[in-house]
Each structure stands twice: as structure tokens, then as C-alpha cells.
Amino acid sequence: MIEVKNISKSFGGQQVLNGIETTFEKGKTNLIIGQSGSGKTVLMKCCIGLFDIDEGEINFDGRGFSGLGEKKKKDIRKEMGVLFQGGALFDSFNVEENVMFPLNMFTKMSLEEKRERVNDVLNRVNLPNAHKKLPSELSGGMIKRVAIARAISLRPQYLFCDEPNSGLDPKTAEVIDELISNLTEQFNMTTVINTHDMNSVLQIGQKISYLYKGNLWWEGSNTEIMHTDNEELNDFVFSTELTRRLKVKR
Amino acid sequence: MKIIAEMGEYAMLMFQAFKRPDKGRVFRRQLMMDFQDLGANSIGIVAIISVFTGAIIAMQTAYNMDNPLLSLKLVGFSTRQMMILEFSPTIISLILAGKVGSSIASEIGTMRVTEQIDALKVMGINPANYLILPKITASVIYNPLLIIFSMFLGIGGGWLACIVTGLVPSSVYIEGIQSWYDPFTITYALIKTVVFAFIISSISGFKGYTVSGGSVEVGRNSTQAVVYSSILIIIFDLILTQLLLV
Numbered sequence: 001m002i003e004v005k006n007i008s009k010s011f012g013g014q015q016v017l018n019g020i021e022t023t024f025e026k027g028k029t030n031l032i033i034g035q036s037g038s039g040k041t042v043l044m045k046c047c048i049g050l051f052d053i054d055e056g057e058i059n060f061d062g063r064g065f066s067g068l069g070e071k072k073k074k075d076i077r078k079e080m081g082v083l084f085q086g087g088a089l090f091d092s093f094n095v096e097e098n099v100m101f102p103l104n105m106f107t108k109m110s111l112e113e114k115r116e117r118v119n120d121v122l123n124r125v126n127l128p129n130a131h132k133k134l135p136s137e138l139s140g141g142m143i144k145r146v147a148i149a150r151a152i153s154l155r156p157q158y159l160f161c162d163e164p165n166s167g168l169d170p171k172t173a174e175v176i177d178e179l180i181s182n183l184t185e186q187f188n189m190t191t192v193i194n195t196h197d198m199n200s201v202l203q204i205g206q207k208i209s210y211l212y213k214g215n216l217w218w219e220g221s222n223t224e225i226m227h228t229d230n231e232e233l234n235d236f237v238f239s240t241e242l243t244r245r246l247k248v249k250r
Numbered sequence: 251m252k253i254i255a256e257m258g259e260y261a262m263l264m265f266q267a268f269k270r271p272d273k274g275r276v277f278r279r280q281l282m283m284d285f286q287d288l289g290a291n292s293i294g295i296v297a298i299i300s301v302f303t304g305a306i307i308a309m310q311t312a313y314n315m316d317n318p319l320l321s322l323k324l325v326g327f328s329t330r331q332m333m334i335l336e337f338s339p340t341i342i343s344l345i346l347a348g349k350v351g352s353s354i355a356s357e358i359g360t361m362r363v364t365e366q367i368d369a370l371k372v373m374g375i376n377p378a379n380y381l382i383l384p385k386i387t388a389s390v391i392y393n394p395l396l397i398i399f400s401m402f403l404g405i406g407g408g409w410l411a412c413i414v415t416g417l418v419p420s421s422v423y424i425e426g427i428q429s430w431y432d433p434f435t436i437t438y439a440l441i442k443t444v445v446f447a448f449i450i451s452s453i454s455g456f457k458g459y460t461v462s463g464g465s466v467e468v469g470r471n472s473t474q475a476v477v478y479s480s481i482l483i484i485i486f487d488l489i490l491t492q493l494l495l496v
Contacts, residue, residue, distance in 0.1 A: 049371075049372065074374040090366055090369075091366075101373075
């Protein structure tokens, strides 16, 4: 479980996050949604320690993270897996080397054990024969899947996904959503997904936090979101003809 | 003010880069890749430029020596001195600043804008140490070898030019390159090379690491890396010459 306690963040005098207080629950897919510029990426980057927060506290299963020095942060970071928007695979490494990278850096596993782990995670993301391919030879969906495989190779307790569906067609996006949801269940991880894909919200949003202008505006599940009377949230979620029809139908 | 802020950022980045590597085996692997990318892949351009530079120096010196009182062996002597003292360490370093410097800055800069550096950081790896230290180490070790190679080829190029043009007899040229030899000139050249190698790799690493934005900024920072490295090479050339030779 990740506890976010009253955190604030500003850049050059502009307040981006304003007293955010929420909890990301273990074994669930926790979604952060909001319009562009609402602060969701900043919130995620604060959680993984890429931005220092101005005020507040972030705890990982009761362990404070925000005030720690780099050395102590490192111990908690080893328990995190992060899926970046563009995948962030290392260009000069092939798929196998990318997935094996965290194992090389942080474990004393033998080569045989590492290969076994790589095969296991690549099978889980349905890429059993992509070991020797370079990132430049992969499609957008495959890059995301390899990035997920790398993120889970160390069996993390916390998985962060920044816009996992951006740039993907709806079918591939659904595959990625299902994959993340299944892995969360299998490994009992605390998964935090930053998205503005409404299909993801409705499909895997077990807990949804809606950010509006840097404030936490609404929280609930994908069932509750269909019946909310929160004006700003409705404007955001049901902004398209398709979602409006869906709401009327329900 | 901006320059002072950048110098501070550079010093802090170097402090991070010169920490003990997380895994020795991974560091050695990166180092080997950088020996290949930054060193071995530069042999061709260094060889071509050195041979032609040596040949041109020899021909120009011979052309300007129309005084019958001057011995022709001065052609060999001048070629050797110019190659060792200035052309090999400084001009080749300036060329490497263009080739290697832009390569380092654009590689690390692209990693920055595609979030690969963020990925390293959230994995708990020190990105400056993982990316920049092997490149500095590879350059500082490999560049002196390239420069020694360049000296031999330059002097050899001068000899070839003398034979082909018939300006200076081979035996006279060889006698010239053996005359008035001071071994300290090699030490001086190698000290300069090591300093220049550090400047090229660290400045380029810094400019790549601090890219923010997209592909335009990667290109801009790569250019800045080459310009800053070249200017610093010339400034340090003057300082080291004053300190070591004068």
C-alpha cells in the first residue's frame, strides 16, 4: 500500500499539486485520471522519487520515502517497477538484455537462473520468441510489453505505469490493460496507472483518483464513476459522444 | 550568472559520476563497449588526418627552406616536433571533440528525452556513474594510444611525402627526425592528451545529461558540447604549454 499524505508541489511559483491525500491499495489497479496539465504525471513522478515534493509525505507500506537520502531510497526503488510512457527500453540492448538488466544490477543469480526468469516474464507478456530483437525492431505494443516484462523482472511490490496505452490502437490497449490487471493480481502488487484512456478506467479501474487543477477532486471505483454527480468529473469522463451514450444506456 | 550555474551543475554531475560503480562487471562491460565506440572506431579518421598532416608539414617546411645555409634535415626535425608538440595532441583532440563529443552528447541526450535515464534512476542506479564514468575512463585511456599512433603516422606521412616529391632525400629526413630529441616532449603531449580527453568526454557527457525537451535540444546540446570542448581544449593548451614548456 502506498500512502500519499497531503503532498504539494510547485514549479517556479506555479502550484501543480495542492495537498493531495490518497491511498493506493495493494493488489488493486489504482488509476490516476485527469485532463492534461492536471498534475497526474507530476504526482506519479513524486511517488517514484523523480521529483522532490515541497510538502507532505509518501509512505510505502509504512516506510517513509519522500524524506530519504538517495542511498535509502535505493532500497525501496528496488521494489518498484516502472513502465514509462514510451517504454524507455535501452536502445543498444536487445529484448533479453533489457529484461535481464535489473537482474544483472541487483541480484546474484546465475546466468541460468536469469535466463529462466527472463523466459518466465517474456512468456507472461506473450513475447516468448522476441529475445534477440532490438527495440527498433518492435511495434509500439511490443515495446510496452517488453517494458512491462522488465518492470516485473525483479518481482516488484509496486508497479507504476505512465500512460500505458498512449499511441496504441484500442485492441492492443485492451491487451495491455488486461496484462497489467492480471499481473497485479498474480503478484499482489500495488499498481498505480496514470491514464486518460476511458476504456482503461471502465475496464480495470478498481480505484480511481480524479485530479482537477492539481487537487484531488473525486475518488471511487469504475462502477461508482458511472453514477457520480460530480460536475467536473462528468465533464471529463463523458466528454465524448460514445461515453455519453454509454452513460445514458446504463 | 548562467555560466557559474552551469559550472556548479557540471561539478555536481562529476561528483555523482565519480562514485564507485554499482557493479564492477557491468562497469567493465560498458567500458569495453566505449573502448570500441569512442576509441577503436576513431582509428580510421585519426590515421587519415595524421598521414596527410605529416605530409603537408614536411612539404611546406621544405618549400620554405630556400636558404642554402639551412640543413634539409630540419624538414624531418620540424615535422617530428610539430606532430609531437601540437598537431597530434591538439588537432587530433579537436577532431575527436567533433566526432566523439557529439556522439556522447547525442547518445546521452537521446536517453534523457526518451526517459531511459529516468528508468535507470528509478531502478536505483546512479545514471551519471553508469553512463558517463565509462566514457571518461575509455577516453582517458584510449586517446593517448590514438595520439601516439597519430605521431608515428604523421612522421611517416612526412617521410612518404619527401620520397614521393623528391624534396628531401629519405636518409636526410630520417636523420632529421633523430636529431635534437627531447623525451619530455612526449610526456608533455601525453599530459595534454589526457586533459583534453577528460574535457571532451566530461563536457559532452554533461551537455547530453542536461538536455531537456526533444530532438531539437539534443542537436543543440550536441553542438554546444563540441563548441565548449574545442574552446576549452585551446585554452588548456595554452595553460599547459605555459606550465610545462615555457
